Amino acid sequence: MKYAFFLGCLTPVMARHFELSARKVAKKLGVKLVDVEDFACCGFPIMSVDRETALLMAARNLSVAEDLGLDVCTVCNGCASTLTEASKELMHDQQLRDRVNEKLKKIGRTYKGNVRVKHFARVLYEDVGPEKIKSQVKNSLEGLKVASHYGCHYLKPSSVFDKFEDPEFPRTLDILISALGAEAVEYEDKIHCCGGVILDVDDKIALAMAQEKLEHIKAAGANAINLICPLCGSMYDRNQRVIERRSGATYNLPVLYYTQVLGLALGLSPEELGLNMNRVKTSDLLSKLGF
Amino acid sequence: MITKLDPKFKDEVSKLPGGQNIKRCFQCGTCNVGCPVREIEEKYNPRKIIRMTVLGMRERVLSSNFIWLCSACYTCQERCPQDVRIPEVMNTLKNLAVKEGYIHSSFAKRVELVGTHGKLFPISQFDNTKREELGLPQIPLENKEVKELFKLTGLNKLSSAKGEE
Numbered sequence: 001m002k003y004a005f006f007l008g009c010l011t012p013v014m015a016r017h018f019e020l021s022a023r024k025v026a027k028k029l030g031v032k033l034v035d036v037e038d039f040a041c042c043g044f045p046i047m048s049v050d051r052e053t054a055l056l057m058a059a060r061n062l063s064v065a066e067d068l069g070l071d072v073c074t075v076c077n078g079c080a081s082t083l084t085e086a087s088k089e090l091m092h093d094q095q096l097r098d099r100v101n102e103k104l105k106k107i108g109r110t111y112k113g114n115v116r117v118k119h120f121a122r123v124l125y126e127d128v129g130p131e132k133i134k135s136q137v138k139n140s141l142e143g144l145k146v147a148s149h150y151g152c153h154y155l156k157p158s159s160v161f162d163k164f165e166d167p168e169f170p171r172t173l174d175i176l177i178s179a180l181g182a183e184a185v186e187y188e189d190k191i192h193c194c195g196g197v198i199l200d201v202d203d204k205i206a207l208a209m210a211q212e213k214l215e216h217i218k219a220a221g222a223n224a225i226n227l228i229c230p231l232c233g234s235m236y237d238r239n240q241r242v243i244e245r246r247s248g249a250t251y252n253l254p255v256l257y258y259t260q261v262l263g264l265a266l267g268l269s270p271e272e273l274g275l276n277m278n279r280v281k282t283s284d285l286l287s288k289l290g291f
Numbered sequence: 292m293i294t295k296l297d298p299k300f301k302d303e304v305s306k307l308p309g310g311q312n313i314k315r316c317f318q319c320g321t322c323n324v325g326c327p328v329r330e331i332e333e334k335y336n337p338r339k340i341i342r343m344t345v346l347g348m349r350e351r352v353l354s355s356n357f358i359w360l361c362s363a364c365y366t367c368q369e370r371c372p373q374d375v376r377i378p379e380v381m382n383t384l385k386n387l388a389v390k391e392g393y394i395h396s397s398f399a400k401r402v403e404l405v406g407t408h409g410k411l412f413p414i415s416q417f418d419n420t421k422r423e424e425l426g427l428p429q430i431p432l433e434n435k436e437v438k439e440l441f442k443l444t445g446l447n448k449l450s451s452a453k454g455e456e
Contacts, residue, residue, distance in 0.1 A: 009410040012430050013418050020425055040409035040434035045401045046446070048359075048385040049394065051308060053444045057405075060436060107439045156365035157376075167369045192327045193364035200397035201359045208331045209362070274425070 001127050003073035003118070004065040005033035006083065008230070009041050011075050014238070015230035017274025018257035022075050022120055024273060025259040028266050029128050029136065033073060038064045042079040043086070058086035059100045063111035072117045077229035078197075080119040081153035085160045087117050119154055121228040121258055122164065125172045130179040138267035140181030144289060146261065147185040147222035148173035149213065149236070151229040152193050167191070176258060177226055180265035187220035189213065196231035210235040211243045214251045224254045224285055226261055233257065237279045254282045264289065296347040304344055307386070309379035316341045316375045322367035328360055335360040337367060337377050344384065353388040359395040394449065402449050406441040409434025 011019050026033050043057035061083060065072045072087075074080045090097045091113045101110050118126070124133065150173055155165035165172055168191065174184035195209030214236065217225055225236055237255035244250055255278060263273040270291050275282045304310035322337040329335050335357050343352050352358065361381040368376050388394065394402075404411055414430045422429060441447040 007430070009412040012414060012422065012427070013412040016422065016425055016427060019427060023427075035428050037431055038434075038436075040437045041405050041411055045411045046405055048382055049389050049398050049402055049449070050444060050446055051382065051386055053440060053446050056440050056444065057437060060440065103440070103443050106443055107436045109436070152362075152364040152366075157368050157378075167365075189327075191366065193362045193366070195327075195362060197362045197364075198328065198360055200400070201395060202332075205328060205332045205335075205360065206362075209327055212327075212331070 001030060002032040002070060004036050004068055004070040006039055006072050006074040006079055008074065008076040008079040010230040015233055017277035018075060018230055018233065021257055021259040021263050021273040024268055025263050025266065031123060034070060036064060042082045044078040044082040055086055056100060056103055058082050059090060059104060059111045060109060062087055062115045063104060063109045065115045066112060071115055073120050073123055075120050077151040077153035078231060080117065081160065083117040087115055088160055119228065121173065125176060130175050134179040137180055137265045139265055141265050141289060142181040144182040145185045145221060145223045146177045146182045146226045147187050147217040147220060148177060149225055149227045149232055151227060151232045154228060173226060173258065180262060185220050185222045188216040194232040194235040196235045207239060207243050210239060211247060214253060218251055218253060224256055226256055226258055228258050240280050252280065254278060254280045254285045297349040298347045300347040300349040301345045304383055307383045310383035312375045313341065313344060313380050315373040316345065317373060318342060319372060321370050321372060322377050325366045325370055327364060328362050341380065352384060353391050354393050358384045358388060402446060406438065406447055409437035
């Protein structure tokens, strides 16, 4: 289990605690994540503007990994879907690959089409596996009720992701939560989008989308939200106070990245997992768990 | 108001990557029903956008604000009985809108940030100091190859918009 570690744009700046926990957990479970200086933006933010440029950006990143002989592991859903889609298109479409390589050649790169891409959560589910994770649990999280938000681009479009997840009834994150002894909570409109992609187009709509989800998760009695994307994280964690201020509602729902939850169960300390950096305070949650 | 129609608009869209299946739409409205954006704001109406496109309302569609509201969640794409691939059609329409000079200001900003720094959220020295304190590796402040790619596709010349806010 060795991957080129694709951090993306958002994580190193705004979700360092997510990154920190992912690295700590990877080390503990024997997943080797190799840092790569030459990675840049995956291409996702440019897709709406110019699909060709976005594809070239994705292909450039893939060629960087290919030169190192590594597959790619991401910690962001947006990066996961953009790079996975590009890797699939370029693997099967020789003509497209030739066209892309014509341009890549001008910056001194080529892509042969051999790299595969996985989100870190998918690596944990498929490569490590819930059984092995379960066997490594030192602190069972029994009594904790966790609502998982999958985020759209972890599993959709499902054709791109080889249907490893059910787009209507996703289950991998809930299985990964249950493996830690915690209760995986069901809630209304579980597969709804966080709204993050349109936050800078219309923040009223985007925040209302996030708020609706907070309502449903609160109503289901969850103690925390579990997610795997820094953009979803910014909607529910960084913007939870904004939503509360604008609407007068109170949610006080801690938002954790999956490897933060997993790390606690594996016996890592809250500080090692950056749980002091989450915007919504995690202290009550941690004391409930005996930390 | 019925503006000038361009009956070839649907052909134009269907020839572009992402737009191939637009003519298959039979207006069932499955996309609207599951759309989380529409649940909040009714002015976002994917079924209507598809219909307007098929009817040839080129200018109205490309200059509109609503094509930029798709959150690309792919719920409609998973459910569409005709495999129209609505988010991809929206993407194609946005790409065309950009070519016509109607880029949404937030996207013009994205182009500038990614084109300059190689990243949507540029790394500052402050970020790298914070990273060092946490034992995280340093991140390069820019990426020259992305800049070069922008030159190759002409995206570096894209400045701000006419019309949209």
